[in-house]
Amino acid sequence: MxxxxxxxxxxxxxxxxxxxxxxxxxxxxxxxxxxxxxxxxxxxxxxxxxxxxxxxxxxxxxxxxxxxxxxxxxxxxxxxxxxxxxxxxxxxxxxxxxxxxxxxxxxxxxxxxxxxxxxxxxxxxxxxxxxxxxxxxxxxxxxxxxxxxxxxxxxxxxxxxxxxxxxxxxxxxTKELGPFIALNELKNSGINSSGTQRDSFRIGGQNVEPQYNAYSTEGQQTLTYTYTLGKKELFLYLNFGIPNQEDANGSISISADGQEYLSTSAEEPSDEPGMSSIYLQGANELTITLEGNVRIWDVGFREMRYTWNW
Structure with a gap:
């Protein structure tokens, strides 16, 4: 140069x-x-x-x-x-x-x-x-x-x-959301019921037909469902509401490892079903408590996983 x-x-x-x-x-x-x-x-x-x-x-x-x-x-x-x-x-x-x-x-x-x-x-x-x-x-x-x-x-x-x-x-x-897994596919460590009763019902003006599962108090005042998640990072999904022709009285409480993530109650008829998505990081024990006539259905989760771990 x-x-x-x-x-x-x-x-x-x-x-x-x-x-x-x-x-x-x-x-x-x-x-x-x-x-x-x-x-x-x-x-x-x-x-x-x-x-x-x-x-x-x-x-x-x-x-x-x-x-x-x-x-x-x-x-x-x-x-x-x-x-x-x-x-x-x-x-x-x-x-x-x-x-x-x-x-x-x-x-x-x-x-x-x-x-x-x-x-x-x-x-x-x-x-x-x-x-x-x-x-x-x-x-x-x-x-x-x-x-x-x-x-x-x-x-x-x-x-x-x-x-x-x-x-x-x-x-x-990079973690990505895995496929949807219905909650009833996990081992229920609390009671024998697994949420597999999927009879249709109406909420407000909508007809509800659960695809995966449905949970209620099964005629009791309060009922608790407990599942072991295995310390996974995931998003929990659920639908909830009180069916027509039932007393508009009920509540839902969802917690993981003692920490409450969702608490809602209803004293009036629902116009339409409610939906919720909850992020859980490293949660092990999931506890769902239902009270009154409230129902939840199609409850499941999508786990955050690395692509090589699928």
Missing amino acids: NAKHRKVILVITLCYTVLIFYFMFLAFGRAATVDRVTGYSFLFLPDAFFRLPGLSDLLHPTLMDVWALGNIAAFIPFGVLIPLLYRTGFFRYMILFILCILVLETVQALTLLGSFDINDVIQNSLGAAVGFGAFRFGYRTKKVWRNIAATCIAAIVLMIGIWGSFGIVDKAF
């Missing part, structure tokens, strides 16, 4: 660095919000940095989708420009780059123009690594334009590889 080319690359590097500084410290109205910030913000624990927008997300991208990709793509040029200016190995380059990003993130937080976010450090560094890899693959000849084209293609291929890898990792470590 002759002196003229080196000067051009140096000017491009400086201009691009100024542009990055602008986006890190001044863009998005950062300066105007400084007086409204009440304290420093330091986020040291990585959270969802493997989450990059999927193909379906790109059809209707949100600001967070653009931000996630931009955090990587914006720093790819440094992986090309710096090795062109200074002969350096990958590890030395990455150590210096990460130190610089840590300093900039700290300055962002201390000046109240942003926050120190370890997710940004990881994503920015990943972009710089992609750029360095693309440079190593692309710059193999003395023809400038061929090198530039090869580097761009290599960067795109590496980004697609990173995108796919992150998608796999995100899928593997």
Whole structure:
């Protein structure tokens, strides 16, 4: 590389660095919000940095989708420009780059123009690594334009590889809702009744036909159902109401491991069935107490599980 080319690359590097500084410290109205910030913000624990927008997300991208990709793509040029200016190995380059990003993130937080976010450090560094890899693959000849084209293609291929890898990792470590499991499929540790009586009834102007189960006090004043969930993270679903032609008097209480999550009572006829969804994290023993003429039906849950644990 002759002196003229080196000067051009140096000017491009400086201009691009100024542009990055602008986006890190001044863009998005950062300066105007400084007086409204009440304290420093330091986020040291990585959270969802493997989450990059999927193909379906790109059809209707949100600001967070653009931000996630931009955090990587914006720093790819440094992986090309710096090795062109200074002969350096990958590890030395990455150590210096990460130190610089840590300093900039700290300055962002201390000046109240942003926050120190370890997710940004990881994503920015990943972009710089992609750029360095693309440079190593692309710059193999003395023809400038061929090198530039090869580097761009290599960067795109590496980004697609990173995108796919992150998608796999995100899928593997993100919990999703499993299939619906009716409560009567679990072992009832409290009484013999399992809620399998599914006779139809009317509430208000609607005819109700339970699909999975139905629970009542079975002619008693109060009845309690107890189930062992096995310390699962899940969403519990149920429908409830008082059927027509029965006294409008009843209540429901749902608790897990001694903590109450739902308590409702009815003293007037229901116009329509009620529905409820309850989030339970690590619950072991589920207790459902019914009083009066209230009924619940199609009670079940969907467990939060990793895809590899299905």
